Amino acid sequence: MSDQSTGRAVRLDSFGGPEVLDVREVPAPQAGQGQVRVRVTAAGLNPMDWIMTADADTAARFGLSLPAGFGTDYAGVVDQVGAGVTGFAPGDRVFGGALSRAVADFVVIDPAEGAAANEAQHTPDGVDDRTAATLAIAGRTASAALAVVEPGPGDTVLIGGAAGGVGVFAVQLARIAGARVIGTGSPTSADFLRDLGAEPAVYGDGLADRVRALAPGGVTAAIDLHGTETVLTARELGVPDARICTIAAQVDGVSAANGANAEPGALEEIARLVAAGRLRVPIAATFPIEEIRRATEIQAGRHVHGKVVIDL
Incomplete structure (x- = not known):
């Protein structure tokens, strides 16, 4: 003592x-x-x-x-x-x-x-x-957001603000779940996002067109970790509101998630994934x-x- x-x-x-x-x-x-x-x-x-x-x-x-x-x-x-x-x-x-x-x-x-x-x-x-x-905060928040959209094999998930603190968890957890991930970020974040397992798309005007070019088969889920740009883009691409989630903005019809909503055991599971070398x-x-x-x-x-x- x-x-x-x-x-x-x-x-x-x-x-x-x-x-x-x-x-x-x-x-x-x-x-x-x-x-x-x-x-x-x-x-x-x-x-x-x-x-x-x-x-x-x-x-x-x-x-x-x-x-x-x-x-x-x-x-x-x-x-x-x-x-x-x-x-x-x-x-x-x-x-x-x-x-x-x-x-x-x-x-x-x-x-x-x-x-x-x-x-x-x-x-x-x-x-x-x-x-x-x-x-604790970023891992739980990412886990709660993914629980809303439930990505899996066959899904293409658009994650806005993917290079940030929550994004690094959300991208990797979605990939572990078997989904393809397109992550938005600045032009300088492209290599960083690729290293996480996401396909980079520069945010800003024309985002929907850039995502269409990357995923002509469509996007099936979206998580907006910054504001509303990803929400609006996802809707433009035909993603139903039930498979869109925000963490930093309130949008009518779209679920918002935060770390307090994470399932029991979410943090322990993230720590186990880190220890196993599956999440960095x-x-x-x-x-x-x-x-x-x-x-x-x-x-x-x-x-x-x-x-x-x-x-x-």
């Missing part, structure tokens, strides 16, 4: 952009009844991190108030176990979600709660901490915690191919 009393953590005294993020030495949380404390080694960044701390109204919808922490996805090692905890011991490697408090040396988790925003999963052998720290997570960039502002600016630019991770 570690009794370290202080640690570094990213804190916000006001809501806003990357400029409000500061690294501070703070009292280390201590594991209480039914809780474990994790010494965090890596924290993966996601769009929701800066979206939900951008303004007070959005933060309130997530139950956040000032002063607040930052980041949700983490990986590390259990260093305290509270009374009544079973299934975890000091030294266990774990990963999961700690809503808006993951970019810190220590997080306290209540594993029995079972909530995606307050969880610890055992990290499988063969999965390094940087990779484990990218799985490209890490676009890593930063020390002291460079949290720069890391968040890059991640928020939405042009990163893969995931951004903070090392602690």
Whole structure:
């Protein structure tokens, strides 16, 4: 059991952009009844991190108030176990979600709660901490989106925003399911998308024509990971609304998915696929915690191919 009393953590005294993020030495949380404390080694960044701390109204919808922490996805090692905890011991490697408090040396988790925003999963052998720290939000979100459209052999799936953090999971999971994937992205993302197993299509005006040229037999399902362009294109190509899904926009008649909708066991299955070498997570960039502002600016630019991770 570690009794370290202080640690570094990213804190916000006001809501806003990357400029409000500061690294501070703070009292280390201590594991209480039914809780474990994790010494965090890596924290993966996601769009929701800066979206939900951008303004007070959005933060309130997530139950956040000032002063607040930052980041949700983490990986590390259990260093305290509270009374009544079973299934975890000091030294266990774990990963999961700690809503808006993951970019810190220590997080306290209540594993029995079972909530995606307050969880610890055992990290499988063969999965390094940087990779484990990218799985919770993006992996669950991709899994939930695929559950809506149910791709399989014989399907051609159009995935919009395929080179982003959720896209790298969605493309590979659709391919594992046996589907052909066309992924939209910038011209510079083409090789990256091919490496994931997708056929690239440049987003923007004329997307439907470019997709028709790639798939003259038609598209059977679509997932829009950015806005509505892919939804509108899919409809133009004759895809029924029942096989279209969004994660970042609301469109009448189209299902929206997020990580909270993922099936039980979805995250564990993704971790198993990573451990087995069937799914990989490209890490676009890593930063020390002291460079949290720069890391968040890059991640928020939405042009990163893969995931951004903070090392602690």
